[in-house]
Amino acid sequence: MPLPMFIDSHCHLERHTFADELDGVIERAFAAELSHMVAVGASRVAEGATEAIALAERVANIYATAGIHPHDAGKATDADLSAIAVAARGAKVVSVGEIGLDYHYDFAPKDVQRNVFVRQIAIAHDVDKPIMLHVREAHEDAWQVLDDAGMPRAGGIVHCFTAGPREAEEYLKRGMHLSIPGVVTFPKSVELQEAVKMIPLERMLIETDTPYLAPVPFRGKRNEPAYVVHTAAKIAELRGSTQAAIGEATRRNALAIFRIGA
Numbered sequence: 541m542p543l544p545m546f547i548d549s550h551c552h553l554e555r556h557t558f559a560d561e562l563d564g565v566i567e568r569a570f571a572a573e574l575s576h577m578v579a580v581g582a583s584r585v586a587e588g589a590t591e592a593i594a595l596a597e598r599v600a601n602i603y604a605t606a607g608i609h610p611h612d613a614g615k616a617t618d619a620d621l622s623a624i625a626v627a628a629r630g631a632k633v634v635s636v637g638e639i640g641l642d643y644h645y646d647f648a649p650k651d652v653q654r655n656v657f658v659r660q661i662a663i664a665h666d667v668d669k670p671i672m673l674h675v676r677e678a679h680e681d682a683w684q685v686l687d688d689a690g691m692p693r694a695g696g697i698v699h700c701f702t703a704g705p706r707e708a709e710e711y712l713k714r715g716m717h718l719s720i721p722g723v724v725t726f727p728k729s730v731e732l733q734e735a736v737k738m739i740p741l742e743r744m745l746i747e748t749d750t751p752y753l754a755p756v757p758f759r760g761k762r763n764e765p766a767y768v769v770h771t772a773a774k775i776a777e778l779r780g781s782t783q784a785a786i787g788e789a790t791r792r793n794a795l796a797i798f799r800i801g802a
């Protein structure tokens with residue numbers, strides 16, 4: 541058996557997506573040399589966290605996050621935020637997320653998104669766990685919120701980072717890690733590919749964002765954690781490295797920031 545080399549730091553492993561196939565998807569991931577997966581619990585307001593945590597409790601090397609996605613910010617009640625604050629303390633919950641700002645879809649008013657974002661950064665401060673950000677077409681505002689609220693001591697991850705070197709620099713300056721999705725394998729992702737060449741390896745993670753954004757050669761299909769190896773291969777090609785070295789470095793980074801095995 542080859543040593544496991546990869547961690548998918550952000551995937552949505554939900555029954556409503558995979559139904560009976562979920563266990564098969566998880567088996568294929570471990571067979572593809574993944575050592576761990578982080579199942580994101582940030583959908584259907586606070587309900588997603590419950591499902592992700594249940595999965596993490598069932599499968600040893602799956603960890604969970606708890607958060608309210610910016611898409612759901614408009615629906616989030618005080619009770620939902622309290623539920624996240626409780627869930628975030630869970631032993632297998634490694635991050636508060638995904639939280640942030642999404643001005644692309646604009647499902648919730650911007651001030652409401654910012655408010656729910658700020659309140660969840662406060663939860664991360666309280667539980668001393670890293671934040672996991674979802675930011676789309678809202679980087680400037682996200683930096684402002686981070687500067688006002690203060691970065692949690694435990695740090696943070698920008699999930700699905702698809703912007704360029706300038707945005708990468710701003711997040712790096714704030715001490716954040718950047719998680720690179722399968723989008724980096726798309727030929728038109730020129731800016732992102734430039735960013736991937738300059739991001740220090742010790743600040744990089746990799747992810748699938750399953751079931752979305754499958755990398756080449758599965759582009760357009762339903763994504764699954766096993767495919768994260770293709771993202772590692774592309775990053776290796778861009779950086780003149782090897783898939784194994786990228787896998788191992790990003791794996792170490794994930795273990796450290798999520799404090800897995802500590």
Ligand SMILES: [Zn+2]
Nearest residue numbers: 638674699700
């Ligand atoms: Zn996201």
Ligand SMILES: [Zn+2]
Nearest residue numbers: 550580638749
């Ligand atoms: Zn996600």
